Amino acid sequence: MSRSPSIPDRPHRDIDPDLPDNERLEALHGHFSDLVDVNEQLASQLEQAEDRREQLRERVDRVERENETLKGSSLYIATVEDVLDNDEVVVKQHGNNQEVLTDVSPRMLERLEAGDRVAVNDSFAVQTILDAETDARAQSMEISERPQVTYGEIGGIDEQIREVREAVEQPLAEPELFEDVGIEPPSGVLLHGPPGTGKTMLAKAVANETNATFIKMAGSELVRKFIGEGSRLVRDLFEMAREREPAIIFIDEIDAIATTRTESKTSGDAEVQRTMMQLLSEMDGFDARGEIRIIAATNRFDMLDRAILRPGRFDRLIEVPEADQDGREQILQIHTRGMNVDDEVDFDDLAEETDGYSGAEIESLTTEAGMFAIRNDREEVHHEDFLNAIEKIEDDDSSDVISSAGYFYQ
Numbered sequence: 465m466s467r468s469p470s471i472p473d474r475p476h477r478d479i480d481p482d483l484p485d486n487e488r489l490e491a492l493h494g495h496f497s498d499l500v501d502v503n504e505q506l507a508s509q510l511e512q513a514e515d516r517r518e519q520l521r522e523r524v525d526r527v528e529r530e531n532e533t534l535k536g537s538s539l540y541i542a543t544v545e546d547v548l549d550n551d552e553v554v555v556k557q558h559g560n561n562q563e564v565l566t567d568v569s570p571r572m573l574e575r576l577e578a579g580d581r582v583a584v585n586d587s588f589a590v591q592t593i594l595d596a597e598t599d600a601r602a603q604s605m606e607i608s609e610r611p612q613v614t615y616g617e618i619g620g621i622d623e624q625i626r627e628v629r630e631a632v633e634q635p636l637a638e639p640e641l642f643e644d645v646g647i648e649p650p651s652g653v654l655l656h657g658p659p660g661t662g663k664t665m666l667a668k669a670v671a672n673e674t675n676a677t678f679i680k681m682a683g684s685e686l687v688r689k690f691i692g693e694g695s696r697l698v699r700d701l702f703e704m705a706r707e708r709e710p711a712i713i714f715i716d717e718i719d720a721i722a723t724t725r726t727e728s729k730t731s732g733d734a735e736v737q738r739t740m741m742q743l744l745s746e747m748d749g750f751d752a753r754g755e756i757r758i759i760a761a762t763n764r765f766d767m768l769d770r771a772i773l774r775p776g777r778f779d780r781l782i783e784v785p786e787a788d789q790d791g792r793e794q795i796l797q798i799h800t801r802g803m804n805v806d807d808e809v810d811f812d813d814l815a816e817e818t819d820g821y822s823g824a825e826i827e828s829l830t831t832e833a834g835m836f837a838i839r840n841d842r843e844e845v846h847h848e849d850f851l852n853a854i855e856k857i858e859d860d861d862s863s864d865v866i867s868s869a870g871y872f873y874q
């Protein structure tokens with residue numbers, strides 16, 4: 465930025481009043497011409513300042529226009545592949561992998577490096593460099609080296625645990641079994657059932673048991689604002705898993721990208737479709753005997769696009785149902801293991817009282833019961849605390865918590 469020019473000093477001359485008139489006149493002339501000089505300098509500075517103000521105003525207008533364009537239209541995501549000397553860059557658009565040579569301003573060029581993610585408009589002009597910190601890759605995945613959850617902490621779904629172990633754990637732990645028999649293990653496993661029944665826990669427990677990295681991505685995260693972002697995230701997800709084998713990829717809410725679409729052909733729909741195609745293509749090019757297993761989960765099974773259930777894709781379906789009476793009793797026992805519970809607590813009775821509760825709801829019930837004990841200045845949780853907790857939860861949320869168990873799920 466140019467520095468503002470300094471203001472010239474005010475001309476100053478001491479004129480001796482005792483000088484003869486002609487010399488005083490000459491000195492005054494000199495002073496006058498100094499003043500004229502300064503005036504000229506100031507006028508030229510004023511002119512420069514006005515030019516500068518005009519330039520700044522134009523820049524503000526331009527930035528405002530750019531801002532409006534950015535706010536008003538969808539942009540495409542691309543990765544900078546190469547930065548060339550002549551103010552050009554090669555960018556590759558996500559989604560369709562189209563490579564384009566595009567001009568950039570020298571200012572933008574200074575800030576760009578190969579590998580940067582940028583947002584481009586319809587004419588491939590680079591609008592914005594995406595901040596590394598907002599890199600979706602890091603933000604939208606939950607990664608844990610070896611989750612803590614074990615099968616012993618999951619109650620009421622023993623049959624589902626057995627099926628998941630067979631379909632996911634065994635191919636990882638004993639791939640030779642499949643080689644010897646000459647069959648391919650299931651490519652992907654789809655867990656479906658009402659919310660809060662332990663689907664995520666199951667996926668985590670397999671990762672724990674097999675010492676695998678657990679990488680979770682929610683389907684809703686894959687439906688991103690920017691065009692091309694979803695399919696890029698799917699690629700990132702698989703790349704991340706390859707870097708960290710053995711790994712379990714868990715895609716929760718898969719319905720967000722794999723719902724049977726209506727007739728509408730909006731660009732949002734097309735984007736979701738692209739994301740799903742990317743997922744399917746990653747799965748198709750996948751070694752089912754490799755060290756990466758894929759588990760997806762949904763509580764909207766009825767809405768799923770059947771394309772994802774074809775052989776070689778999510779070809780093993782496991783229903784994780786609402787817990788029955790025995791299951792609820794087991795879950796109650798699991799979640800009170802660490803609690804100071806009175807011997808008189810009748811878990812069988814509580815399991816009956818909690819008909820329709822999901823595992824997640826039973827977990828919050830046990831916490832609520834503990835709160836009642838604290839309120840009554842006790843360190844031990846009594847049967848009545850559980851009953852009070854049930855009453856409170858049903859009062860608080862009569863329309864929501866209890867009835868939500870089978871809400872979306874049919």
Ligand SMILES: Nc1ncnc2c1ncn2[C@@H]1O[C@H](COP(=O)(O)OP(=O)(O)OP(=O)(O)O)[C@@H](O)[C@H]1O
Binds near residue numbers: 659663664666798
């Ligand atoms: N079968 C279960 N046994 C023990 N605890 C459970 C069970 N199901 C759910 N929970 C409790 O509820 C919490 C949430 O469960 P989880 O996230 O596994 O459910 P989910 O089926 O994946 O739900 P959503 O469909 O909403 O993602 C768990 O952390 C656990 O504390």
